[in-house]
Amino acid sequence: MQKRINFVCMQSDNKVSGGYIYNDYVLGGLSKLGYEVVHHDAKSYLADAGQNAHSCASEHVIIDSIELNALLLALSSDANEVQLSRPIILCHLPPELQLDAQSAKLSNSDKSCECTHECMSMQQLIQRSMLVTTGTACTQYMQAEYQLKDAQLEMVMPGLPAQWKRKSQYSNAPKRLLVVANLIPNKGYELLIEALSQIKHLDWTLDFYGDCDFSPEHAEKIFTSMQQSGLRRRIEYGGTVTQSELNEAMIKADLLIQLSPFEPFSMVSLEAVSSGLPMLSAKTGEMDYFRQSGHVRYLDTLDSREVAKVLSELINDTEKYSELCQSHDTALRSWNEVTLEFHRLLLNLETTHTLQCAGNS
Template structure:
């Protein structure tokens, strides 16, 4: 296919496109998949502060849209657009804008009531101005109707997953893996408190995720682990490269996530792709992402329930085997990123 005939679009994200959170990784996988399908995709990372934008962010966003030719197709990540509806409104008449919403900014757990109300208003205004909206889960699609977005304007493109070998498991002590950026929404303090109650049992917990997005919070979690006497059994490794992360999954016996809210929860399907049984909360979309036969669900912020679920995972090998078998069955039904990109391409073609 010649460059002249290739379909084109732009992706705009907040900050460095190479960040390794679930949302940025989703965007990157979709971009790679579109390119493999012959699309010419330009990815732009915006300078400035997001999601509560500063003047630099406003200028960078406006300049990025101003530089696009009329009738350009542009996908804008919700983290970049949610706080800047006026910029969207200025350019919506001449550009074909698709909002990509992983979860509403207003649903973040560590913002105050005033900022939450501001996001509710600004996100609703921004979403009203775009041509169409893509979300990563049916849960988020339903949630966006609370922002005045009609279901007919929303397309759900569920994440894919990379093929991976099944984790062998069977270690002693039991090896738990948690993959989550160390920020308040991810609930690490609840996980530490739950594991402290299991200090007499045999287990290890590896926590993978950036320590730099909220350094003060990461320091609080590290101090909590130290004070709980768990420093030799629960370790914060920070971000890992793909090869290292694959090794962490391969070495695990089960996966745990204490998150207060997820718009989808890609790490859950990544754990299932390795055949790992899961313990996680019902936060946001997680109850829909985790098949019931593959794991145990607990209420958000319920230390007792999380400790009990993890105790069962450690002490009941029959339960662990049943959930592992369920995870391996679920693994067979996971779709890959090529399928997700193909679905995303169909949305782009319709705009």
Template sequence: MSRRAVFAIPGDIDTVTGGYVYEKQVLLGLRRAGWEVVHLPLPGSFPDPTPEDMRVTGDAFAALDPDVPVILDGFLPGATDPGQLARLRPPFVAVTHHPLALETGLPPARAGHLYRVERANLARAAHVLVPSPETARTLVAEYGVAAGRITVAPPGVTRPPTDAPGRATAPPLIVSVGLLVPRKGHDVLLRALAEIADLPWRAVIVGDAPDPACAADLETLRARLGLARRVQFAGLVAEDDLARYFAQASVFALATRYEGYGMVFAEALAHGLPIVAARGGAVAETVPAGAGLLVPPDDVAGFAAALRRVLGDPAARAALAAASARHGAALPGWDDTAGIAAGVLERIAPA
């Protein structure tokens, strides 16, 4: 069979978010494995495409070779008008990191629209690629996707260099990584940090701010809680700077309300960091027992207590760090993820 494919991705493929990193690494991994994969760039307004961008996307779909399978970035099956997606003639694999309707804080009408669109489009997919068993279960139970049409391809991890600098210990650095959007729970983290203000620590929250209102609310909350001098919003940082934060951290903390996988937790494991997190979505499967302390989403008191335990008990922190490093060493690489994607393409490609 021909080892050709198209990978359709809206926006900038170099965007530093879990979804974009996943798809870029799968694309590159397929190429390393000998696949001729064409990157099809599409307009960047997804998941809220303008009418013109929707038309451009449909035209791009209609122009594709019907004999070359296509992989669709998660925004596309989730937000493309089904009529435009119907113009796509080749078989396609839908990548679903997590259903778009599950984003925290969506108005009910918007969530309902996204649910209907994604359900209709996934029904047309030849196969669906997901990062976790949790997302697979959600698609089967709530979106009507047959389990036999879903393959779990866990994200790979880029391992830190062996000569990474040592961690800072005075005061301990708490690192959190996630977009400044309601789903990531940074408001819960800030409130929890305020409850442990008696302990020595400093914190940095790394992540872009695609939701200006949420970012402004977090700035206001940080000031109101008296944390402006102890908590830094670092924004979007370069890969080297993010690696430096991980290398210097004593704890990784993210109070996310829902994750389809949570690639940043895998990064924390690869760096051997103790983890404090909320167990929303797939987090309980991504963070192994013994490597972190997990509490229910939106549990400020529980999150604060977990942070207090990790920061205040060196023996507990060391045990969590050792388990984290052990599990991190066993995580797959990106070539493993790409190999799973290749197997799916081979199954759906026209004879």
């Protein structure tokens, strides 16, 4: 029997970096290893789940954390009285930090819920699941927030395409700035605009890439703020690009700026340091791992004056910038390695599931 993965996640064709890229590479790799991967949104999965919920076959349910809130809302409907088997939650980001985080408040005490059966809370769903996180920060957060046992958690960090290229030439000063982040809340755009407004007298330009369709209203606010701050003529928006195009943009840039206050791993940091691109970053993501590259300057505080101060320092002080340009040997972690780690995890779960089913028969 062919192994099957029911993957529950809203899909997006506009990808730059982050969770959607991770999903594509891992699921594509698992398909090559013989898994049948079936994509669902929350409602379409629950429509089929009753037939398979108690199967002992080699079948897995993987729920992307971006779909958790929608899944809970669907489960709260009378039409979806489904008992989920123990799913795998692929936790790119804690559910309360997702765009639709207000839905995470759904619980058995929610007075607006008119269900005739008991609703499942986010806490209950997560505690009955296996969690795969993509970085140390997310692992520690989820374990503390949801009181998870060590056996419920696995960490499978992201990788890179095998052909990822490194910079071979550096400018004397970081005049070509780069930002790679979707235009959504908590990605640091407001802070960036405030900081850049303070260094208009310096010689710099900014290219930025990201999806503006996840939160159109917020994206419009960012564009309006850039215009009102008098920065628009110095800033170029490139929309969404392929991984190879992103790699080329990093080769051409002088400095990547990452101001998101919470990143469970920060794939864009991995992509930047593996490109040999110097970074100015908030203290977030897999800091100990990225610090080894020598390419990252971490901010002491995350406020606009500090960002403006450090940018001015790097632009004006050749020596300080050149320290971030020193070549370091960085071991690239391939997507094939990531896929094999995920595959071993699924095999272990299949073995455990088979033993449990045998014991119950």
